Amino acid sequence: MIQRLKLSDCGPGTGIPLPAPIEYAGQWVAWNNERTEIVAHGKRLADVFDAAIASGHADAILQRVPQPGVTFIGTI
C-alpha cells in the first residue's frame, strides 16, 4: 500500500510508525524503544545491535531500511 504522508502524520499517538530518514536506505537502523529516535545505524545487523547497546539502548528495535524505489517481491 502506497500512501502520501508528511512527517507530522507519523510517530507516537498517530498510529503510523515514523519512517527512517531516506539517508539510511540500504542500512539497518536501531530505533530507541519508543521509536522516536535512531540511536545507531550501519550495514551489518549484529554491528548495529552492538552499537545500540553501547549507546545505552539494549532494548532498541532494529529495522532494515530498503532502498527507495525498490519494491519487495519475495523473501530473501
Place this chain on the structure above:
Amino acid sequence: MKFPYSTVIVAGSGNGHFLALRRPEIQASVIGPAGKMGVTALVDTGSDQTIFPKSVADRLQIAVTQSEEFPAAAFTGERIELLSGEVELEVINDGRRLAWRTVVWFYDAPDTDKESVVFGHAGFLDYFTATFDGLNAILTLEPNAELPAVVEGG
C-alpha cells in the same frame, strides 16, 4: 493484538510530503543464550518458515544445525540452504506479552544487503489467526491453540 504496518519512504513528492510504502512489519524480539534482540520483521504469508540472518544466531549464541528439511526456494527459484535453531520469540503489544519457544531458520547471507527478518508460517504464523487490513494498514494477530506459550502477561 493490533500492529500498524511499518512506514518506508519510497520517494519525495513535494510540499513536505513523501510517498510511503506501508508494510505488514511488526516489532518482536528474538531471545537466545547471549541476550535479546528487538527486530522489525516482515510478516509474510508467502514464506513457509520464519527466517533470520545467521548473524543473529552468531550474536545471540543460538546453536544451529543444518536443516534436515528440503532447501528453501526464494521467489526467483534460487535454492537456499538454511540452518535451524531453537529460540524464544516475544511480541509485546498494548501491554500484552506473548512469548514462546520455537524452531526458526537462519540464512547465511552472502552480503549484508540480503540480511532480512521474515516471519512465515513455521515458527510464527502457524500460531496465530492473522488479519491483514490493507485499507487501514493494520495487522491483527490473535494467538490460537497451537501457540506453545512460555509466558503471557501484561
